[in-house]
Structures are given as structure tokens and as C-alpha cells.
Amino acid sequence: PFSEAEVQSARGAWEKIYVDAEDNGTAVLVRMFTEHPDTKSYFTHFKGMDSAEEMKQSDQVRGHGKRVFTAINDMVQHLDNTEAFLGILNPLGQKHATQLKVDPKNFRIICDIILQLMEEKFGGDCKASFEKVTNEICTHLNNVYK
Ligand code: HEM
16 A cells, blocks of 8 residues: 555656656666566567667567556556556456466566666656555566466
8 A cells, every 4th residue: 555645756756757658668678678588588479689779679669668658557547546556457467477477577677677767767766756666566466476
């Protein structure tokens, strides 16, 4: 559960990065794929995954970056309503666990990259305001696997 103050500061932090959802979502994915190349194994149907330059131009990577950020944005709109928040997160977790078979250790990896990007672009306060959200997302996604 988030306090009213936490909800407000997390939303403020998220808005900064979500303004450029496609570019920033893409930047997060490209960093995940380059720093953790094993994560590319889930995206063998994506073309042009051989270099960061190619990935940044890929419509598939860009589309997926936008999709991931849109899903997080939906969660961020419901931080004050646990039932609605989990109503978005749990089905997504189910899909990643059963259909996509993503190793859950990768959720912490992508969340840490989002926080890293927030800090680089908008500073430590921005990152700090969003840490609890990424912690909740990771905790619940991991719980789906238990
Ligand atoms: C698909 C969100 C983490 C691999 C998706 C979709 C969303 C999403 C919204 C589309 C679901 C649909 O079509 O019904 C997220 C969020 C994440 C996350 C919010 C964490 C914050 C990851 C990680 C991996 C991953 C860490 C692997 C390293 C995939 C794959 C697909 C997918 C392979 C299918 C892509 C396709 O075929 O187009 N994800 N995801 N996801 N996700 Fe994630």
C-alpha cells in the first residue's frame, strides 16, 4: 500500500519518463539486451538484434518498449487501489510465467534499468520516488511464480 504522498511523488517521477514513452521504453530494452544478452533469447522472433544501433531503430523493439511502458503507466494510475493495481499486474505475471516462460530474475534487471535511466535523466530524487513502485512490481511478478 502506498501513502497519498508516495502516490503523488511516484506519479510525478513516472510522468517525467513516460512523456517519451517510446524512446525511453526502447532505451530500457536496448540496455537490457546489451548488458544482459541472455534476455534476447525470449525475443528470437525480433529482427535486427545484433547491435544497439540496430535495436534502437527496430520497429519491433520500439513497439515493445512502448507496450511495456504503457503497462507500467496503467499500474501507476492505480497505486492507490491495490485491487486494481494487482488486477493489471497479476494477469501480466501469469502470461510471463506460463506462456512466455520468462525467468523471474529478469524482472529485477529491467526494473533496475528503469530506475537507472530515471536517475541519469532526472536525478536521484526521481529514482527514489519510484523505487517502491518497482519493488511492488517485482515482488508481485515473482509471487506469481510461487
Ligand atoms: C510481452 C510488460 C518484463 C519478455 C509483454 C507485454 C507486456 C509486457 C505489456 C505484452 C503482453 C501481451 O501481449 O498480452 C512487461 C513489464 C515488465 C516485463 C511491465 C516488467 C516491468 C519482461 C522481461 C522479459 C519480458 C524482464 C524478458 C527478459 C516478454 C516477451 C513478451 C512480453 C518475450 C512477448 C513479446 C512479443 O512476442 O511481442 N511484456 N514485461 N518481459 N514480455 Fe514482458
